[in-house]
Amino acid sequence: MSRYFTEEHEWIDVEGDTATVGITDYAQEQLGDIVFVELPDVGTVVEQGGDAAVVESVKAASDVYAPISGEVTEANGALEDDPALVNTSPEEDGWFFKLTISDKSELEGLMNEKTYAVFVEGL
Amino acid sequence: MSDGNSCVNEDQSETHPDDLPEQQVLPLDAWHRAHGGRMVEFAGYQMPIQYTGQYGGIVAEHEWTRNHASLFDVSHMGQLVLEGENAAGALEALVPGDVSALKPGRMRYSLLLDENGGILDDLIITNTGERLALVVNGAVKWDDIAHLREHLPDEITLTHQADLALLALQGPEAGAVLEGLVPGTGALIFMTAAAFEWNGTPLWVSRAGYTGEDGFEISIVADMAEALADALVADDRVQPAGLGARDSLRLEAGLPLYGHDLDPETDPVSAGLMFALSKSRRETGGWMGHAAIAPILASGAANRRVGLMVEGRMPAREGALVFAGDREIGRVTSGGFSPTLGYPIAMAYINADHAADGTRLQIEVRSKRLDALVAPMPFVPHRYYRGDPR
Numbered sequence: 001m002s003r004y005f006t007e008e009h010e011w012i013d014v015e016g017d018t019a020t021v022g023i024t025d026y027a028q029e030q031l032g033d034i035v036f037v038e039l040p041d042v043g044t045v046v047e048q049g050g051d052a053a054v055v056e057s058v059k060a061a062s063d064v065y066a067p068i069s070g071e072v073t074e075a076n077g078a079l080e081d082d083p084a085l086v087n088t089s090p091e092e093d094g095w096f097f098k099l100t101i102s103d104k105s106e107l108e109g110l111m112n113e114k115t116y117a118v119f120v121e122g123l
Numbered sequence: 124m125s126d127g128n129s130c131v132n133e134d135q136s137e138t139h140p141d142d143l144p145e146q147q148v149l150p151l152d153a154w155h156r157a158h159g160g161r162m163v164e165f166a167g168y169q170m171p172i173q174y175t176g177q178y179g180g181i182v183a184e185h186e187w188t189r190n191h192a193s194l195f196d197v198s199h200m201g202q203l204v205l206e207g208e209n210a211a212g213a214l215e216a217l218v219p220g221d222v223s224a225l226k227p228g229r230m231r232y233s234l235l236l237d238e239n240g241g242i243l244d245d246l247i248i249t250n251t252g253e254r255l256a257l258v259v260n261g262a263v264k265w266d267d268i269a270h271l272r273e274h275l276p277d278e279i280t281l282t283h284q285a286d287l288a289l290l291a292l293q294g295p296e297a298g299a300v301l302e303g304l305v306p307g308t309g310a311l312i313f314m315t316a317a318a319f320e321w322n323g324t325p326l327w328v329s330r331a332g333y334t335g336e337d338g339f340e341i342s343i344v345a346d347m348a349e350a351l352a353d354a355l356v357a358d359d360r361v362q363p364a365g366l367g368a369r370d371s372l373r374l375e376a377g378l379p380l381y382g383h384d385l386d387p388e389t390d391p392v393s394a395g396l397m398f399a400l401s402k403s404r405r406e407t408g409g410w411m412g413h414a415a416i417a418p419i420l421a422s423g424a425a426n427r428r429v430g431l432m433v434e435g436r437m438p439a440r441e442g443a444l445v446f447a448g449d450r451e452i453g454r455v456t457s458g459g460f461s462p463t464l465g466y467p468i469a470m471a472y473i474n475a476d477h478a479a480d481g482t483r484l485q486i487e488v489r490s491k492r493l494d495a496l497v498a499p500m501p502f503v504p505h506r507y508y509r510g511d512p513r
Contacts, residue, residue, distance in 0.1 A: 032173060032367070033182040035460035035467075036436040038489070054489065056438050058181040058460050059172070059367050083436070 004067065004107055005116035011091055012067040014107065021067060022095040023055065023086065026120050031057040034086045039075035039097055046070060046099065048106050053096050055086065068106045070099035150288040150345035151196045154352055158363050166261035168199045171365040181367035185462045188334055188372055189503075192294035193364035194355050197333075201264030202287050202342060203257040203271070207279040210255050217274055219391065219410045220248065221401035227252040230314045230329060234391055234399050235259075235267060236412030240419070241387035242394065243270060245379070249316050249329065256316075256327070258289070258340070260381045274411070288348035293338030293372075296360040298508060301328070301339055304354055308339065313507035321351065330508060333369065335376025335501055337508040374468060375461050377430060377500025383441060384428060384456045384470050390416060393424040393472065426453065427478040430500040431486065433467035433493050436460070439486040443469075446485045446492065447477050455486060463503050469495070 001015045009027035013020040028034065036056040046052045046066035053064040075097045079085055086094040101107075111119060147168050149155070155162065159179060160171030173181050187193055205214060211222040220233040227250050235243040244263050249256040259267045264283075271281055292301055302309035305319050308328050316329035324347045332338040343351055355361050370380070379385050385394055390412075392400075404410060405420055433439050438460045445453040458469030469486070477484060482497040 033180055033462075036438065038437065056460070058185075058371055058462065061438070061440065 003113060004110035005113065005119075006065070006067045006110060007119065008065050008067075010064060010067045012110070014101070014104075017101050017104075018073070018098060019068060019070065019101050020095050020098050021052070021064075023064060023090055024116070024120075025090045026123075028087050028090040028094075031055060031060075031062060033058045034083045037079045037083050037086060037096065039079065040072045042072055042074060044072045046072060056083075064096065066099075067110060068099075069102045071102070072097050072099050074098040147199075149196060149198050150348045151198065151352055154349050155196065155363075158356075160363070160365060163366070165366055166199045168261065170196070170199060171363070173365040173367045174363050178362045181365070181371060182462045184362065184364035184368035185371050187362050188294045188336060188364055188368060189463060190295065192292055192296040192300050192338070192358075192361045193334075193368065194352060194361055195291040195293060195364055195369055196288070196348075196352075197261075197291050197340065198288040198345070198348070199261030200289055201257075201259040201261060201267060202284040202289060203259060203264075203268065204282045204284060205255040205257065205271075205275070205279055206253075206282070207276075210279050211250070213275050213279045214248070214255060215404070215410060217271065217411050218246075218248070219400045219404055219413070219416075221403055222248055222250075222255070224401075224403075225250040228315050228317055230316055230331060232399055234396065235270060236391070236410070236416070237387055238411060238415065239387075240390040240412040240415035242381075242385045242389050242391065243267065243387060245381055245385055245396075245399075247329075247331065251316070251318075251327070262382055284342075286345055287342050288345045290341045290343065290348065290351060290355070291332050291334075291338060292341065292355060292361070293332045293334040293364075294336050295506065297336070297338040300355065300358050300360050301341075303358070311339075311508075312510045313337075321354075324351075326351075333376075333378055334372040335378070335503060335505045336372070337506055370457075371459055371462060374457060374459060374470070375463055375501065375503040376505060377470075377502060379428065379470065380457055389428075389472070390419060390424070392416060392419045393426050393428060395428045424475055426472045427475045428456070428470055428472050429478050430498040430502060431455070431458070431469040431471055431484065431495040432464075432498045432502070433458070433469060433486060433495045435493060436466065437488060437491070437493060438467040439469050439488050439493055439495070444487045445471050445473050445495070446487065447474075447482075448485075452477050452484070461502060468498075468502050470500075473497075 038054040052066040155171040159175035162169040218233040230249040311330040327342040443455040453473030485492040
């Protein structure tokens with residue numbers, strides 16, 4: 001399994017044709033206390049860089065973009081009852097949705113863990 | 124300007140507004156950064172929206188304020204002083220409140236209105252005994268100063284006390300904390316104020332605030348603000364809190380925020396601020412905006428500011444449209460998630476026909492319709508200190 005990152009602070013775990021998407025620890029730290037996550041319905045077709053979810057902190061609503069194109073196969077129901085999971089476990093239990101990847105070549109433009117760490121360092 | 128000589132007194136070396144740098148610096152700027160403040164631009168200043176660390180974060184700071192005491196830096200607000208013969212009478216030409224009846228040491232919430240009855244700012248007026256002290260919103264303080272100077276007679280001196288900081292200590296433990304540091308402050312009751320001294324530094328302490336909790340606003344010379352902030356947070360009951368918590372606290376307390384819930388397009392009747400229109404002056408008039416507001420007072424406002432409790436967890440924020448069935452009846456002016464209540468709340472201006480408590484409405488958020496209920500404000504009861512019960 002490989003993990004990729006975007007400049008918009010989403011992470012994506014890729015296993016075969018399936019991917020799991022969430023937001024990074026850096027992102028949740030910037031957003032602060034998360035009170036609601038609006039997730040895409042199963043079957044939604046998302047496009048790389050397009051709107052996929054909305055995360056609401058106490059102070060503002062922020063868009064979460066699809067790191068890669070595909071069809072949503074599952075949304076993390078645990079976030080409905082406990083959106084704060086995004087704060088406490090952003091890169092594990094606080095995942096947002098899973099999708100079936102439509103074009104694996106889109107992964108090429110994404111960062112790996114090391115380059116993302118350098119990217120965040122520079123912010 | 125009515126007269127070339129009627130300028131505003133500026134304490135210290137405050138520059139003219141036209142020459143102001145884009146970002147002004149708070150007296151506590153370095154203190155906030157040292158305490159982990161995450162700084163954002165607000166009202167022309169870099170201000171902490173929240174702090175990092177064990178007690179930091181908007182929800183944690185919000186809850187700390189409801190349970191203990193929080194220190195807010197509100198030095199961005201304008202601290203003005205009016206002096207001169209019958210300053211109260213002169214100010215009454217510009218505000219709808221009964222300023223002349225304000226006894227020494229008493230404070231009153233009031234409004235600066237334009238000729239159309241629109242709200243230019245909301246402010247606190249205090250009779251300090253010798254003069255009138257005004258605290259106005261930071262974002263519009265320069266406009267307020269220009270408006271006051273333009274319309275007050277030349278004999279009234281207007282001084283912008285730009286050399287003062289303003290610290291707010293808010294929460295149920297604020298009274299005990301400040302009494303320990305500045306003996307005598309505990310005897311103040313809500314909306315009263317007096318002069319005190321701390322380590323030889325003069326303080327002007329008001330028992331008031333913007334959180335719905337008991338608390339104080341402490342005016343102190345800017346040079347000493349850091350020392351006072353240090354002394355306050357040295358008490359285990361006090362943590363610093365930022366703009367984020369200040370906003371969620373005031374929203375729960377049903378207190379409008381200027382520039383969002385109040386602006387020149389809103390009037391005091393629609394805004395539900397009738398209490399700021401002193402009864403004696405509603406009919407007699409003699410204040411700017413009276414001619415425009417009198418008919419609204421007589422026949423009622425077409426729209427009203429109401430509280431809305433939103434079902435579910437998705438917050439409805441400023442700008443969201445409010446519907447009664449298919450009909451658009453208003454707009455949210457501020458909204459967010461209530462940490463105390465655990466659900467989203469909002470303020471909105473809506474058609475008065477739908478403004479009764481308990482009315483079921485819908486709010487559109489990202490093309491979804493959220494169910495909402497018109498609710499009385501405050502959403503969370505005020506807990507002001509009005510004196511010990513007998």
